[in-house]
Amino acid sequence: MGGTNGETLDQIAAGFEEETGMAANMEFQDSYENVLTNTLAAFDSGNVADMFQVDSLFAQQVFDTGQVRPVAEILPDDFDTSIFLDNVAEFFTTDGELASLPFNNSNAIMYINRDAFEAAGLDPDDPPSTLAEVRTASQTLVDEGVTQYGIAWPNHVWFVETWYGFEGELMTDAENGHTGDPSTFYAPDPIYDLYDWWKGMADDGLYTNPGIEAWGEATSLFIEQETAMLLTSTASVAGLIADSEEFTVDAAPYPTISDTRVGPVIGGASFYVPDGLPDARYEEIGQLLQYMSKPSVQTTWHKGSGYYPITQPSVDSLREDGWFEENPMYNVALEQLQQGDASDPATKRALLGPARNVQTVIQDKSVDIVNAADPASEIDAMKAEIESVLAEYYE
The missing domain is CATH 3.40.190.10 (Periplasmic binding protein-like II)
Structure with missing residues (x-):
């Protein structure tokens, strides 16, 4: 996340440190593709980040490493995953549990x-x-x-x-x-x-x-x-x-x-957590994941970026405050998402192991076509x- 979105993310990290006393050290890696490449290399070297933000397009490729732990097992026990919008959470849920934490999602x-x-x-x-x-x-x-x-x-x-x-x-x-x-x-x-x-x-x-x-x-x-x-x-x-x-x-x-x-199909990314970290570290990561899902944080993120808020409490808060009436541009994608038929499998973004290769073929062949x-x-x-x-x- 660079530009204004990166600045908003830094603001959120500063808020987490102020609230908990723990610093969230973030590294900008230019693009989703670079994050994916660097993360796969980090898995091989054993030097992976505590959390990494990966495009929803590459979800299956991350799962297929066998080296990530579902965030449902890391979030605090009292965390209510039902706060996420249904058609957001569905994509990031595998085998009945939340595999990665939705955060910057879009269409x-x-x-x-x-x-x-x-x-x-x-x-x-x-x-x-x-x-x-x-x-x-x-x-x-x-x-x-x-x-x-x-x-x-x-x-x-x-x-x-x-x-x-x-x-x-x-x-x-x-x-x-x-x-x-x-x-x-x-x-x-x-x-x-x-x-x-x-x-x-x-x-x-x-x-x-x-x-x-x-x-x-x-x-x-x-x-x-x-x-x-x-x-x-x-x-x-x-x-x-x-x-x-x-x-x-x-x-x-x-x-x-x-x-x-x-x-529409969902876009944007979510946070994954690697397997094999100390238990104490997972407790700290769980606190950060929980913090990033707070209604106030989701509201800050939405207003500073344009990504739609992905929890119902944050949507409700924004509507009560009249935010969308005053800023209708921010409401277009959210309405488009919520008016879609989430039960139709066509609205679920493809979950493909070789997603990056398929992506490259479609983009290259589109030019040829x-x-x-x-x-x-x-x-x-x-x-x-x-x-x-x-x-x-x-x-």
Whole structure:
């Protein structure tokens, strides 16, 4: 966690030290991917951190090390895990117990430049809700000379996963890997529709690709008003409000492939704890985990970052204080989460052992699909390559 989110996390650590007298020493490691790589290496060397923050995408890969202890066994006995929002806790619960501590959780939303919409004759209070409407708005923005492109987002697997989830489509068999070892990657009709739209947007200059995993570059295109729409995490709310000094930013629900809106997949990360530490150390870690779940701490984290509060008491407190009424941008992702069908397995993010490899294939092949003369053949090639990755890992 860097930037404003890192500053808020440091503030939380300082509060923990003030309350308990124990210092929480945190190390910034640049990205989720680097944390994963460094943690796996630390397991091999025996020099792993007391806690580590890993992207939900890599959950199964962490479990498969066999070197983590469920946080349910570390939290104080009087800790009530039912305080977590159901559709958050479900993902992080395995074999009936909380395996890692939810903390910075999110889903993808759309940000718009209200000034650009108005300049193009579009209604910022009625932003696009489907991909077809995004194309129409993008065409107007570009034709009117308001922005160079209509929309951008980082080329990251999470956005593809989110489109699957809203359509109610599974990415793999075994209910996205939650009920067994997956072997099949699904490419249903809506995904062909997605890539047809994506390619058409690129071909017609209505979308620009900022690069693979290019979070900062995508945000810069929006801040510099090269594009009037941006798909990214709700965790960007606070930063975008701070950085959009020359225009008014607003947030809207994620645009869907069709009119179907089953629900988003969860994003963000959770805290894992390694096995093999002294009992006294687990007691201390348990205190920190409990502290980070306190309503007041979750409220501080939410307001300072934009990640939604993931405990019901913190949500209730914010609603009672009128926070969401005064700051509706912060409510978009939370409503999107709670309006989703948490019982549908498609809204559970895929739990794959070779998640990093699958992620890389989808991101690389997305570029090939968008640039291809025949996108369908490239989608078929992506499916075959992912199934090869799954087979190699699980066999």
